[in-house]
Amino acid sequence: MIVIQAKLIFLTQQDKQIVLDLMKRWSSCMRFAYKRLLEGYNRNTLKRDLQGTFDLNSRYVDDAIMKARSILESARELGKSPKKVIFGGRDLFGKLQKRHINGKEYQKLKTKWQERRKGNLYSRGDKSKKGNLNTRIEVKENGTFLRINVGERKYVYTKIQAGYKKNKRREELLQEIRESNIPYSVELKLKNGNIYAYFAIEEEYPKIKITKDKGVIAIDTNAYPDNISWAETDEKGNLISYGSIPMPELASGNKDKKEYFRWQYAHEIVNIAKEKGKAIVIEGLEIKDKGKRGDFSGRKSRRIRHNFSYKSLLSKIKTLAKREEIEVIEVNPSYTSIIGMLKYSPQYMITKDVAAAYVIARRGLGLQEKIPDNYIKFLNALTVEELEELKEYVKKTVKNIYLKKKHLREINRAIKFLQSLESESGRVLKPLEGTSFSIYDFWRVFKVAVVTPLSPEKVPRDFSILKELLIQGKWGDP
Missing domain, CATH: 3.30.420.140 (YqgF/RNase H-like domain)
Structure with a gap:
C-alpha cells in the first residue's frame, strides 16, 4: 500500500463549505451504518435506506458501510466491546468530560473532537472505472486538481498541494497515477480547519521466484x-x-x-x-x-x-x-x-x-520439534519435592518483586503439571498422548526446572553450561 498525503486548496470559500457539508453527511452515514450493523442489518437493506436519508450516491453509501464494518471488525479483533466505540476518539472524549478544563482550552478540544467525528470522507477506487469516480485526480495546465462529486452531476474542483520543492515528487507521482489509470482510494480528513486528502494505491507485486x-x-x-x-x-x-x-x-x-x-x-x-x-x-x-x-x-x-x-x-x-x-x-x-x-x-x-x-x-519449513530422549529422562527424574525446594530458594534469593511473583507462578504451574501427569499417565512423559496437556507444557516445566535455578535474577544469554547437563545427560552431580 502506497499512501500520498496532500493539502486541498479551494478556489472559493463556498466550494469548501459544500465539501465540508458532504463530509459531515458521509460521517453521519458511516456512524448510522455502524449502529445498524450492530443490530444485525445487512448491506443491501442499509444501502437502500441510507441513500435517501443522507442524500448520498450509491458509491458513497457503499464506502460508508464498508468503513463501518471495518471499524466493527477491528474492535472485535482487539477484544473491545463494539458497543463502546466512540467516534472522534475515546481519549479526546474523556478529556472533554473532565470538569477542570474550560474556556479556550475546552473549545479547542471540542473543535478537534468534532473535526475527527464529522470531518471524514472515504471513496474507494474502481479498476473497471480506471481510477475513482467520486474523487478523481485531474491534471490541468495550472496544476493537479481533485474533482469531488458533491451531488448528481455536480462537482467541486480543488487544487492538490502535495508539498513544496522537497516534496515535488508527490505531485508527479499523483500525475503518473492519473495517467496510468491505476485505481486509487481517496480519504478526506478535516484538521485545524484545513482539508487533507490521502491517496492510497495497492501495490502490484511481481510473481514470487525465491521460495x-x-x-x-x-x-x-x-x-x-x-x-x-x-x-x-x-x-x-x-x-x-x-x-x-x-x-x-x-x-x-x-x-x-x-x-x-x-x-x-x-x-x-x-x-x-x-x-x-x-x-x-x-x-x-x-x-x-x-x-x-x-x-x-x-x-x-x-x-x-x-x-x-x-x-x-x-x-x-x-x-x-x-x-x-x-x-x-x-x-x-x-x-x-x-x-x-x-x-x-x-x-x-x-x-x-x-x-x-x-x-x-x-x-x-513445516518441521516439528521433537523432544530429545535425555530431556525426557531428566524431567521424569524431577520430583514435586524438588520444585517445592526451588520455590523456597526463589523466595530467599530473588529480590525483584515482579520477577519473584512470575517465578512462583511458573513453579506452581509446573508442580500442578507433574501432579496431573502422575494421575493421568503413570508419570510417563513420552509420549504425551492420553493427557490433557500439550507439548508446550513440557517446555514450560523444563524451563522452570533448568533455567530458573541456573539464573533466578535474569535469563542468561549463554547456555553453554547446559551442554554437558542436557545433551550428554550428566545430571545429578552436585
Whole structure:
C-alpha cells in the first residue's frame, strides 16, 4: 500500500463549505451504518435506506458501510466491546468530560473532537472505472486538481498541494497515477480547519521466484530494539549460518529517524535473503496477550504494545521481500524462545536469540520439534519435592518483586503439571498422548526446572553450561 498525503486548496470559500457539508453527511452515514450493523442489518437493506436519508450516491453509501464494518471488525479483533466505540476518539472524549478544563482550552478540544467525528470522507477506487469516480485526480495546465462529486452531476474542483520543492515528487507521482489509470482510494480528513486528502494505491507485486525450496532465512525480534538475530537453514532444516544485526538507532530518537533506519535494516535483511536465494520466515504480527481483563490493560500486554514498533519493521521486510520476488512465511511465535534456549542454544553453542530464529526457520519449513530422549529422562527424574525446594530458594534469593511473583507462578504451574501427569499417565512423559496437556507444557516445566535455578535474577544469554547437563545427560552431580 502506497499512501500520498496532500493539502486541498479551494478556489472559493463556498466550494469548501459544500465539501465540508458532504463530509459531515458521509460521517453521519458511516456512524448510522455502524449502529445498524450492530443490530444485525445487512448491506443491501442499509444501502437502500441510507441513500435517501443522507442524500448520498450509491458509491458513497457503499464506502460508508464498508468503513463501518471495518471499524466493527477491528474492535472485535482487539477484544473491545463494539458497543463502546466512540467516534472522534475515546481519549479526546474523556478529556472533554473532565470538569477542570474550560474556556479556550475546552473549545479547542471540542473543535478537534468534532473535526475527527464529522470531518471524514472515504471513496474507494474502481479498476473497471480506471481510477475513482467520486474523487478523481485531474491534471490541468495550472496544476493537479481533485474533482469531488458533491451531488448528481455536480462537482467541486480543488487544487492538490502535495508539498513544496522537497516534496515535488508527490505531485508527479499523483500525475503518473492519473495517467496510468491505476485505481486509487481517496480519504478526506478535516484538521485545524484545513482539508487533507490521502491517496492510497495497492501495490502490484511481481510473481514470487525465491521460495523455501532451497531453505529459509528466519529472524527473531525478541531482542528488539537493540538487535535482530537471523538464522539460515537448508531445505531440510539444518543450520547453515547465523548472525545478529545491531540496531542502536532504534533505541532512541524521533519518529522520522526511527522510520528511516527501519527501512535500512529491512533492506539489509532482504539483501541477505536475496544473496542466498532463500525465503524469509518471520513471526506472526498479531498481539496474543490481551491482559487479564481482555482489554490489553495488563503489564505484559502494555509492554508488548510499547515495543510493538517492530511490527513496522516486519511489515517493511514483507514489502521489500515481495518487491524482490522473495516468499515471506509467517509462523506462530509461541515458545520459540524457550525451545531455542533449551534445545538449540546448548547444542550449537549459540545465543538464545539466534536459537529462537532457528526454531522460527524450522517452523517455516513445516518441521516439528521433537523432544530429545535425555530431556525426557531428566524431567521424569524431577520430583514435586524438588520444585517445592526451588520455590523456597526463589523466595530467599530473588529480590525483584515482579520477577519473584512470575517465578512462583511458573513453579506452581509446573508442580500442578507433574501432579496431573502422575494421575493421568503413570508419570510417563513420552509420549504425551492420553493427557490433557500439550507439548508446550513440557517446555514450560523444563524451563522452570533448568533455567530458573541456573539464573533466578535474569535469563542468561549463554547456555553453554547446559551442554554437558542436557545433551550428554550428566545430571545429578552436585
